Amino acid sequence: MAGKIREEDVTTVRERARIDEIVRETVTIKAAGGGSYKGLCPFHDERTPSFHVTPSKGLYHCFSCGEGGDVITFVRKIDALSFTEAVEKLAGKYGITLRYEEGSGSGSGQQGQRARLIEAHKVATAFYRTQLSSPDAAHARTFLTERGFDPESWELFGVGYSPAGWDGLRNELRGKGFTEEEMITAGLAVSGQRGAYDRFRDRVMWPIRDSSADTIGFGARKLTDADQGPKYLNTPETPIYRKS
Numbered sequence: 001m002a003g004k005i006r007e008e009d010v011t012t013v014r015e016r017a018r019i020d021e022i023v024r025e026t027v028t029i030k031a032a033g034g035g036s037y038k039g040l041c042p043f044h045d046e047r048t049p050s051f052h053v054t055p056s057k058g059l060y061h062c063f064s065c066g067e068g069g070d071v072i073t074f075v076r077k078i079d080a081l082s083f084t085e086a087v088e089k090l091a092g093k094y095g096i097t098l099r100y101e102e103g104s105g106s107g108s109g110q111q112g113q114r115a116r117l118i119e120a121h122k123v124a125t126a127f128y129r130t131q132l133s134s135p136d137a138a139h140a141r142t143f144l145t146e147r148g149f150d151p152e153s154w155e156l157f158g159v160g161y162s163p164a165g166w167d168g169l170r171n172e173l174r175g176k177g178f179t180e181e182e183m184i185t186a187g188l189a190v191s192g193q194r195g196a197y198d199r200f201r202d203r204v205m206w207p208i209r210d211s212s213a214d215t216i217g218f219g220a221r222k223l224t225d226a227d228q229g230p231k232y233l234n235t236p237e238t239p240i241y242r243k244s
């Protein structure tokens with residue numbers, strides 16, 4: 001895996017990622033004069049806003065509970081990420097290419113783990129959605145329709161279908177250049193004696209998204225009694241999906 005992100009790239013992320021924009025994804029903030037904003041603190045319960053954001057300084061601070069920091073600190077705290085993951089997430093959002101101090105790659109242009117796992121979930125989401133229209137997914141469509149989910153809402157929620165075979169998604173991901181290790185780390189595949197196989201089979205798939213609307217996992221509902229697994233099977237804990 002990649003090593004430490006180069007300091008100058010961290011600086012670029014800190015400068016380009018607008019703290020007010022990032023904070024607004026989770027907190028409603030209003031102009032508070034002097035170019036700063038305030039809103040209800042996401043880190044403690046309150047009814048009177050004491051959470052301040054100052055874009056000109058790139059900082060936030062809660063005068064009530066004392067939480068504060070820059071845009072990277074905010075993403076780390078709000079999404080429970082490591083420093084590196086938070087920087088990678090922001091870099092992805094603002095189209096900044098990160099370089100790493102050390103690691104197995106060539107150093108330049110290599111993607112961080114988080115970006116790879118998010119990308120794998122994008123491929124999986126598209127794959128499952130396509131599968132939902134296949135002839136083999138008739139029972140999945142019936143299941144959804146009977147519960148009041150029409151095709152329009154499938155689209156809206158990104159609902160899909162994981163085929164019953166053992167290698168549909170694995171082959172799709174492999175075709176897009178993902179290694180078995182990445183599929184397993186992403187929680188999309190399981191390690192077996194003859195290599196990785198699909199974790200989710202013959203299930204209705206609901207994407208689990210983070211605050212940036214990136215899919216980071218799936219909730220999978222079983223469809224037949226022949227399925228010996230649990231009624232709901234979720235993505236296990238992964239580097240991008242933490243169950244609190």
Ligand SMILES: [Zn+2]
Nearest residue numbers: 041044062065
């Ligand atoms: Zn607070």
